Amino acid sequence: MNIIREIRPEVYSVGAIDWNRRLFDELIPLPDGTSYNSYLIKGSEKTALIDTVDPPMKNVLLNHLEQLGIEHIDYVIANHAEQDHSGSIPYILEKYPHASLVTTPKCKGILMDLLSIPEGKFITVSDGEILSLGDKTLEFIHAPWVHWPETMLTYLKEERILFPCDLFGSHIATTDSYVTDEGQVYEAAKRYYAEIMMPFRSNIQKHLEKLKNYQIDIIAPSHGPIYDKPEFILNAYREWVSGMPTNTVVLPYISMHGSTGKMVEHFVEALAARGVTVKQFNLSVTDIGKLAMALVDAATIVIGAPTVHIGPHPNVAYAALLANALRPKARFVSIIGSYGWGGKAVEQLQAMIPNLKVEVLGTVIIKGYPQETDFAALDNLAGTIAEKHKEHGFV
Numbered sequence: 001m002n003i004i005r006e007i008r009p010e011v012y013s014v015g016a017i018d019w020n021r022r023l024f025d026e027l028i029p030l031p032d033g034t035s036y037n038s039y040l041i042k043g044s045e046k047t048a049l050i051d052t053v054d055p056p057m058k059n060v061l062l063n064h065l066e067q068l069g070i071e072h073i074d075y076v077i078a079n080h081a082e083q084d085h086s087g088s089i090p091y092i093l094e095k096y097p098h099a100s101l102v103t104t105p106k107c108k109g110i111l112m113d114l115l116s117i118p119e120g121k122f123i124t125v126s127d128g129e130i131l132s133l134g135d136k137t138l139e140f141i142h143a144p145w146v147h148w149p150e151t152m153l154t155y156l157k158e159e160r161i162l163f164p165c166d167l168f169g170s171h172i173a174t175t176d177s178y179v180t181d182e183g184q185v186y187e188a189a190k191r192y193y194a195e196i197m198m199p200f201r202s203n204i205q206k207h208l209e210k211l212k213n214y215q216i217d218i219i220a221p222s223h224g225p226i227y228d229k230p231e232f233i234l235n236a237y238r239e240w241v242s243g244m245p246t247n248t249v250v251l252p253y254i255s256m257h258g259s260t261g262k263m264v265e266h267f268v269e270a271l272a273a274r275g276v277t278v279k280q281f282n283l284s285v286t287d288i289g290k291l292a293m294a295l296v297d298a299a300t301i302v303i304g305a306p307t308v309h310i311g312p313h314p315n316v317a318y319a320a321l322l323a324n325a326l327r328p329k330a331r332f333v334s335i336i337g338s339y340g341w342g343g344k345a346v347e348q349l350q351a352m353i354p355n356l357k358v359e360v361l362g363t364v365i366i367k368g369y370p371q372e373t374d375f376a377a378l379d380n381l382a383g384t385i386a387e388k389h390k391e392h393g394f395v
């Protein structure tokens with residue numbers, strides 16, 4: 001699909017819309033497809049291309065450049081080395097052999113490793129360095145760990161446009177240039193943040209502080225629609241990276257024969273009766289993107305785990321490993337579940353979440369189907385969680 005948009009005079013969006021992609025990194029569900037945004041900036045003296053597209057869609061980008069009559073590119077700016085943005089750089093350099101590849105020193109090394117680009121093609125830039133295109137000026141802002149170590153943002157001074165690559169992005173395929181449905185974009189951007197940015201939220205906090213020094217009229221990320229009201233996504237990110245969780249329990253669980261399921265049902269009612277919001281996920285059918293999004297704000301994670309052989313159900317182990325990798329801001333954790341004759345589900349699950357800086361609020365692990373004393377134990381745990389949330393001021 002060929003859609004070229006002039007987002008400001010001589011500033012074009014020339015990337016590709018991927019309507020059909022449903023999985024990213026062979027892990028992350030993409031319910032709404034995605035886009036690989038690439039931006040062409042024509043200055044009075046020099047022309048720059050910011051980021052490219054995923055290699056299977058390289059012809060879309062090359063066609064766009066041809067349609068615009070671009071015969072010469074001086075600079076290809078690589079904000080990020082991951083292949084969905086960098087993978088078509090070799091094709092661009094082949095078509096525009098005089099172009100230099102502009103990036104951070106760290107990104108240079110990664111691009112040489114990933115794409116076998118010769119060292120002589122690179123110009124490395126330091127944090128705050130300026131590149132003049134004549135009547136347009138680019139400033140490079142080093143912003144490591146969003147979400148790789150080499151990442152930078154590019155700022156077009158005259159038009160006050162920030163090109164942050166993955167940061168602030170969303171996986172949405174749309175023909176709209178700008179955000180038109182804030183609800184849809186909020187959900188998609190939060191899913192995206194949860195899946196790849198959340199582990200680096202302390203780095204992102206620092207980058208958000210740094211961005212306060214820039215006047216930004218437009219944020220043009222490399223996935224999803226462009227923000228012409230930047231405060232919308234900046235405010236959302238400020239909330240997501242803040243250390244303060246909400247009065248919410250996330251409860252991923254699975255039940256094989258109904259015992260853990262009955263415990264979860266009772267426990268969710270007990271928490272709700274105490275004013276705690278609960279987000280319950282049956283892991284046999286859960287979209288892990290939804291689970292990741294719920295982890296962005298939750299104060300407490302309670303894992304519901306039946307025992308398979310002597311360990312936790314493998315789907316529950318997967319959710320625990322995912323939570324450990326995403327490093328959410330949760331402060332408390334607990335495990336509930338049942339076993340048939342014995343096992344080490346609790347010990348094994350606890351060993352899977354070393355990255356979570358949490359207080360363990362006890363466990364309710366029972367033999368067989370829950371009885372009155374087990375429901376009472378769940379009520380006690382619900383009371384403890386509600387009290388802890390209140391003490392900490394989580395609302």
Ligand code: FEO
Nearest residue numbers: 080082084085166
């Ligand atoms: Fe969209 Fe980290 O690549």
